[in-house]
Amino acid sequence: xxxxxxxxxxxxxxxxxxxxxxxxxxxxxxxxxxxxxxxxxxxxxxxxxxxxxxxxxxxxxxxxxxxxxxxxxxxxxxxxxxxxxxxxxxxxxxxxxxxxxxxxxxxxxxxxxxxxxxxxxxxxxxxxxxxxxxxxxxxxxxxxxxxxxxxxxxxxxxxxxxxxxxxxxxxxxxxxxxxxxxxxxxxxxxxxxxxxxxxxxxxxxxxxxxx
Amino acid sequence: xxxxxxxxxxxxxxxxxxxxxxxxxxxxxxxxxxxxxxxxxxxxxxxxxxxxxxxxxxxxxxxxxxxxxxxxxxxxxxxxxxxxxxxxxxxxxxxxxxxxxxxxxxxxxxxxxxxxxxxxxxxxxxxxxxxxxxxxxxxxxxxxxxxxxxxxxxxxxxxxxxxxxxxxxxxxxxxxxxxxxxxxxxxxxxxxxxxxxxxxxxxxxxxxxxxxxxxxxxxxxxxxxxxxx
Numbered sequence: 244x245x246x247x248x249x250x251x252x253x254x255x256x257x258x259x260x261x262x263x264x265x266x267x268x269x270x271x272x273x274x275x276x277x278x279x280x281x282x283x284x285x286x287x288x289x290x291x292x293x294x295x296x297x298x299x300x301x302x303x304x305x306x307x308x309x310x311x312x313x314x315x316x317x318x319x320x321x322x323x324x325x326x327x328x329x330x331x332x333x334x335x336x337x338x339x340x341x342x343x344x345x346x347x348x349x350x351x352x353x354x355x356x357x358x359x360x361x362x363x364x365x366x367x368x369x370x371x372x373x374x375x376x377x378x379x380x381x382x383x384x385x386x387x388x389x390x391x392x393x394x395x396x397x398x399x400x401x402x403x404x405x406x407x408x409x410x411x412x413x414x415x416x417x418x419x420x421x422x423x424x425x426x427x428x429x430x431x432x433x434x435x436x437x438x439x440x441x442x443x444x445x446x447x448x449x450x451x452x453x454x
Numbered sequence: 455x456x457x458x459x460x461x462x463x464x465x466x467x468x469x470x471x472x473x474x475x476x477x478x479x480x481x482x483x484x485x486x487x488x489x490x491x492x493x494x495x496x497x498x499x500x501x502x503x504x505x506x507x508x509x510x511x512x513x514x515x516x517x518x519x520x521x522x523x524x525x526x527x528x529x530x531x532x533x534x535x536x537x538x539x540x541x542x543x544x545x546x547x548x549x550x551x552x553x554x555x556x557x558x559x560x561x562x563x564x565x566x567x568x569x570x571x572x573x574x575x576x577x578x579x580x581x582x583x584x585x586x587x588x589x590x591x592x593x594x595x596x597x598x599x600x601x602x603x604x605x606x607x608x609x610x611x612x613x614x615x616x617x618x619x620x621x622x623x624x625x626x627x628x629x630x631x632x633x634x635x636x637x638x639x640x641x642x643x644x645x646x647x648x649x650x651x652x653x654x655x656x657x658x659x660x661x662x663x664x665x666x667x668x669x670x671x672x673x674x675x676x677x678x679x680x681x682x683x
Contacts (some may be wrong), residue, residue, distance in 0.1 A: 256482065299474045299564065303483075306561045338631030342557075343567050350560055389605055390600065391631045422659070436661060 247276065250284030254300060256307045263314050267276045273318040279312045284354055289441035291336075298347070301438060305350045322347075327358040329449040330380035331372060334362035336387045336395035341418075344438070345386040348417065351442045368399040372406050381411060382445055385431075387418045393425055400430040413448040417441050457623055459501040463573055465491045474568055490565045494550055501624040502544040504585065505616055505642070509533050518659035519643065526605035528656060528677055529597055531577045533645060540585050540644040542614050543634075546573040548625040558671075574638040582644065589649045590644045598642035600632070601653040607632045613641050666683035 244252070244283050247266070250259035262278060287304040289294040326361050331352060342364050349359045360378050362370060375383060381402070397414055403409045409434075414431040426434035432448075435441040467488050472479040474487070475678070507520030516525040519539055533539065550570055553602075555562045585593055614620050614628050621627045627635045629680030634641065654666035656674045 254480075256480065297475045300475045301477070302561055302564050319609065338582070338629070340635070343564060344485065348562055386575050389631055392544060395631075419664075450580060 245279055245369040248283040248286065249280050251280060251304060251307055251311070252286050254307065256303075256305050256310060259307055259311055260314060260401060263311050267314065267318060273315045277317055277319075278307055280315075281354065281356075281433070284308055284351075285346070288351075288442070290433060291439045292432050292437065294436050298438075302347055303349070305347075305354055311349075320387060322418070326356075328446070329376050329382065330358045330360065331358045331384055331445060332362065332378060332380045332382040334366035334371060334386070336365040336385050336392050336399060336416045337365055337367050338395050339387045340364040340394040341386065341388040341401045344388070344418065345384075347401040348384065348386070348438045348441050352445060355442050357445065367401040368395065371399050372402045372408075374407070375403065375408065380446050381413060383412050383439070385414070385416050387416070388420060389437055390420055393420075393429060396425075396429040396431070404430075413452070415448070417446055455505045455623075456583060457503050457505065457626070458577075458581060461498065461500045461502065461577050463495075463498050463500060463576045465495055465498070465569065465572070467491060470565070470569060470572065473543055473572060474565065481529070482598065483599060486562060490569060492564060493535050493553060494566070494569055494573070495551045497553075498573055499547040499549045500545060500580075501547055502581040503541060503620065503624050504540050504542040504581065506589075506618055507539055507541055507616065509537055509539060522612050522616050524605070524609055526597075526602075526609070527667060527680070528604045528653070530646070531680055532595075532597065532651060533658050536645050538589075538646075540589075541613055541642070542581060542644060543614070543617065543620055543624065543639065543641045544574065544577040545624055545625055545626045545634075545636055545639035546570045546577065548636055551638070553578055557568070568640040570636075574640065576638060578640065585644055587679050591644075593647055594644050595647045595651045596642045596644045597653055598640060600658055604656075610634070610641055613643070 247262045250262055264278060273325045282305055285294060291301045335341055335348055349361045352359050360374055362374060389394060400414055403412055415433040416426060416429060417435045422436045426432055428443060433444045470487050476483050495498060498670060503518060509517055509519055511518040515527040517531055521605060549585050555566060587589060599605050599609040599613060610628055610632050626639045654665050655670045656666040658669050
């Protein structure tokens, strides 16, 4: 484990930033630092899933990564700067205004290299559809914490079907109450109650669409 | 009906950091948490409302509480020998709910969300102690619509109807999707009990961060069969 990875995994923000400044000044390739930092985030995600780390640590590692990126980004060249691994449309469905979980997932997705189109909360089915059509995003992520909002998730999947794009979209749902039976009822492709797992699933979706 | 709106709130940075599981991480984190607490402290005003209600018209899986019909086998079983109960709604308060932090400051938003949860906890704890003390209740427990499939969240509508205009009383609104605003609000019924009961004991959901007691499949079976001592 490099010093940078160790600093991120240990959540030592100042140390991580100091290492990045030093290595940038030494002329190191900025993209390699980005990949190394992402490696640190991956380890934090693994520790979160094994319950060694908790949500606070997951969020904090994301914030440290953002600070690291703020030092690195000015050194990245144009093409690399805009490179993403895929697009995702994200939102909390109609009838629900919980946002913290969705915001955490959005942050982790951006760190993982996704371009995230976050529609906010209380999002109507047609709003999701319009954004999917506008962006061509192959993934839709929907969040809800209130059980009546599962109907909104189902309505959104139906709206995507009626638009004729269901076969082009992978749908993942998340939230504290979500279980497999809800995923099946809604007609989604995957579900998660865990931010890090959600990001991993989205990465798998992208790998499938690229094959 | 009584409104409790002079509820003391202790916001100790150490306790907040402990709840966040970020104790001993860095001075920067401690300073950020302290800053949020200083924003919250002058305006925080949690509230609770409760009613003294009587149980009546007990049928197989339903009963009246304060003249309002509720359908839940678990509630029916738990209130089988109980006559007087205390429907309630508690909230962190709209004052603290109106604090906004830009969404890009995720960590600070998380701190604030956690603090609001702790404020709600203070309101619930105060209400429980208040009821226990003033009504000589002994051991009490509570149930909340939505905690179990057996008592769905849709029954919050009936619970809210016991109090009339809740938004005017304590600033809590129930939306059409049965969401309470402020989000850090809770509704339920407190009642005296001879046995320790938590709804979590009847819930098989795995990996729940809100779990207050382990799942007890045999207890769940006995509730289904109504075979309780």
